[in-house]
Amino acid sequence: MRFYWLLLSVLSTLLIALPAQAGRLLYWRFESNDNRLIFTTDSRVQPRAQLIPNPTRIVLDLPGVTLGRPSVDQIIGGTIKSVRVGQFNAQTTRLVIELAPGYTVDPQKVVVKGISPTQWTVDLPTPQRIARPSTSPSLPPPKPSPSPAPLRPLPTPSAQRSNDFQVTRSGLFINLERNGNNNQIRVNRSEDQKTIEFTLPGASLPQSLINQTLPVNEYGVGEIRFEQPQTSPPEARLIMQVSEESPNWQGYYSRLGGLVLLPKGGISKVRDLTPPEPSANNNPSNSVSQNQLPTISLIQLINNNTQLLIQSDKPIQGSGNLDRRTGVYTIRIPNAQLAEPITGPQLGRNSPIYELKVRQINPESVEILVKPSLGIRFGRLSQPNQQVLALDVRSLRTSTVTPNPNPRPINVPPPSNTSLPPITSNPPSTSSVSPRGRVLVIIDPGHGGKDPGAVGLGGLQEKNVILPISLDVSRLLQQRGVQVKLTRNADYFVSLRGRTDLANRSGADIFVSIHANAVGGGRSHVNGMEVFYYGHRDLSEAIHRSIIRSINVGDRGVKRGRFYVLRKSRMPATLVEVGFVTGTEDNRRLSDPAYRRQMAQAIAQGILDYIQQKRL
Ligand code: ZN
Numbered sequence: 049m050r051f052y053w054l055l056l057s058v059l060s061t062l063l064i065a066l067p068a069q070a071g072r073l074l075y076w077r078f079e080s081n082d083n084r085l086i087f088t089t090d091s092r093v094q095p096r097a098q099l100i101p102n103p104t105r106i107v108l109d110l111p112g113v114t115l116g117r118p119s120v121d122q123i124i125g126g127t128i129k130s131v132r133v134g135q136f137n138a139q140t141t142r143l144v145i146e147l148a149p150g151y152t153v154d155p156q157k158v159v160v161k162g163i164s165p166t167q168w169t170v171d172l173p174t175p176q177r178i179a180r181p182s183t184s185p186s187l188p189p190p191k192p193s194p195s196p197a198p199l200r201p202l203p204t205p206s207a208q209r210s211n212d213f214q215v216t217r218s219g220l221f222i223n224l225e226r227n228g229n230n231n232q233i234r235v236n237r238s239e240d241q242k243t244i245e246f247t248l249p250g251a252s253l254p255q256s257l258i259n260q261t262l263p264v265n266e267y268g269v270g271e272i273r274f275e276q277p278q279t280s281p282p283e284a285r286l287i288m289q290v291s292e293e294s295p296n297w298q299g300y301y302s303r304l305g306g307l308v309l310l311p312k313g314g315i316s317k318v319r320d321l322t323p324p325e326p327s328a329n330n331n332p333s334n335s336v337s338q339n340q341l342p343t344i345s346l347i348q349l350i351n352n353n354t355q356l357l358i359q360s361d362k363p364i365q366g367s368g369n370l371d372r373r374t375g376v377y378t379i380r381i382p383n384a385q386l387a388e389p390i391t392g393p394q395l396g397r398n399s400p401i402y403e404l405k406v407r408q409i410n411p412e413s414v415e416i417l418v419k420p421s422l423g424i425r426f427g428r429l430s431q432p433n434q435q436v437l438a439l440d441v442r443s444l445r446t447s448t449v450t451p452n453p454n455p456r457p458i459n460v461p462p463p464s465n466t467s468l469p470p471i472t473s474n475p476p477s478t479s480s481v482s483p484r485g486r487v488l489v490i491i492d493p494g495h496g497g498k499d500p501g502a503v504g505l506g507g508l509q510e511k512n513v514i515l516p517i518s519l520d521v522s523r524l525l526q527q528r529g530v531q532v533k534l535t536r537n538a539d540y541f542v543s544l545r546g547r548t549d550l551a552n553r554s555g556a557d558i559f560v561s562i563h564a565n566a567v568g569g570g571r572s573h574v575n576g577m578e579v580f581y582y583g584h585r586d587l588s589e590a591i592h593r594s595i596i597r598s599i600n601v602g603d604r605g606v607k608r609g610r611f612y613v614l615r616k617s618r619m620p621a622t623l624v625e626v627g628f629v630t631g632t633e634d635n636r637r638l639s640d641p642a643y644r645r646q647m648a649q650a651i652a653q654g655i656l657d658y659i660q661q662k663r664l
Pocket of ligand 1 (some may be wrong): 494495501502510563564
């Protein structure tokens with residue numbers, strides 16, 4: 049049974065390292081009575097819409113939006129067959145409304161409307177029977193009827209508006225031009241069977257297709273990419289994403305112009321193949337929940353921080369309880385599990401939520417504790433749709449939650465040059481210290497999870513010594529207005545690459561890795577701390593000085609070390625070895641929480657000294 053607490057504030061910062069500033073699809077639903085699709089994202093989105101015939105589908109692409117969970121295919125019934133939601137490519141989430149066979153809608157009457165930059169509706173007119181089903185499957189289609197047709201009022205990329213690429217009744221048609229009489233077409237299927245590449249010497253693609261990737265989602269073909277490398281004579285390249293079970297495809301130049309792509313054995317061989325899923329992100333949460341309990345993967349503040357949304361991949365139900373004395377709101381969700389990792393809201397200085405904890409209270413229930421910031425009260429727990437719980441967040445002083453719609457800049461003078469008071473065990477309250485919010489420090493507790501690090505006397509594990517120290521360093525720095533991100537905040541494994549990627553992508557100013565040492569051979573007399581640098585020495589020296597000044601510990605000095613995290617991080621970086629878990633003296637002291645707090649204070653002070661020294 050898993051039983052753990054997660055500090056979402058920190059986890060969410062870890063996730064920033066994955067898709068840079070991608071928005072998320074928070075929820076969607078289809079209201080069959082009104083033929084209306086509603087969806088909400090957590091950041092501004094400009095959808096692209098198109099109508100694709102045969103069968104009729106309304107395809108909405110949300111660029112810059114990730115789904116972060118498995119695709120969903122919801123059967124609607126009636127004239128609307130289904131609504132599918134999936135990750136089209138790394139940056140785009142796709143919603144597809146598919147009509148029942150034989151039905152279509154007038155694209156001019158499909159209304160896509162943004163209620164706000166993050167909330168959209170798609171209204172369909174009543175679907176009509178297709179009047180005159182085409183009877184001639186002959187190839188190639190002459191200049192085909194204007195489809196896919198763009199829906200108004202959204203702008204669509206030119207390729208989707210053109211007739212240069214068509215899904216026909218027997219295959220695919222591309223309106224390319226042949227220079228000269230080269231009939232050669234090279235076809236190459238990838239080893240994993242998932243892509244088929246056509247190389248067309250002497251062929252030129254129309255401008256509207258070059259470097260475009262267009263959806264097919266039919267005949268076992270996911271999407272097709274068009275490339276025109278700068279070669280002379282010209283050479284066009286088409287890359288098709290196909291289902292592994294798909295037969296090979298072949299290309300033919302049509303006598304009437306253009307290129308036709310056909311599956312070997314005819315269209316019947318591919319008609320029922322499922323198009324390949326666009327390669328989803330490798331979010332581990334995707335693997336957790338197949339055919340299992342509803343999985344909660346996202347907790348997010350929306351609508352100007354007035355609602356906290358809890359998002360699951362399947363229907364959930366929850367109950368809420370407000371502790372009037374503490375203001376803490378507890379949400380219990382039976383028959384649900386937590387995704388790993390789970391994405392939480394960014395809890396910063398201005399967040400209405402002070403702390404958010406989630407845990408699996410037994411294998412089948414999830415508990416979420418939300419602690420409000422000062423002046424915040426939680427209201428009602430509601431259910432905007434089956435997969436989402438929403439908690440109202442109210443401010444007693446409205447100004448702290450609802451930002452002025454026309455923000456005006458406030459002049460902030462630079463911090464004064466007086467030196468910062470040293471950290472004491474009772475640090476001054478946050479308000480009394482100059483906030484230096486712009487400095488970002490990465491604190492990197494080494495090892496974790498399956499990797500215990502050094503194991504010393506009495507089985508003392510490095511990972512368990514350095515985590516509390518790191519958490520303390522982080523807390524102390526934050527109390528001084530320094531922004532901090534931890535590479536891990538609990539006992540789980542993070543790769544070295546993951547650690548430096550976080551630092552590099554978040555543009556951190558300082559990287560501090562915290563470790564404990566070990567020697568073999570029973571040399572328990574070896575004790576002491578040491579600090580390593582690779583490029584920049586000053587940060588290591590500042591921390592070293594601070595430790596020596598405040599703690600009576602063996603001094604092994606400042607050294608150059610070729611550690612991965614020091615070599616790969618792009619900012620001043622240091623690796624602090626706080627002592628030897630194998631040393632008699634260090635082992636005893638590192639087992640003592642009071643000593644660890646002292647060590648954390650010394651490291652934090654060293655970091656502050658460095659920030660001060662460099663005027664960061
Ligand atoms: Zn280590």
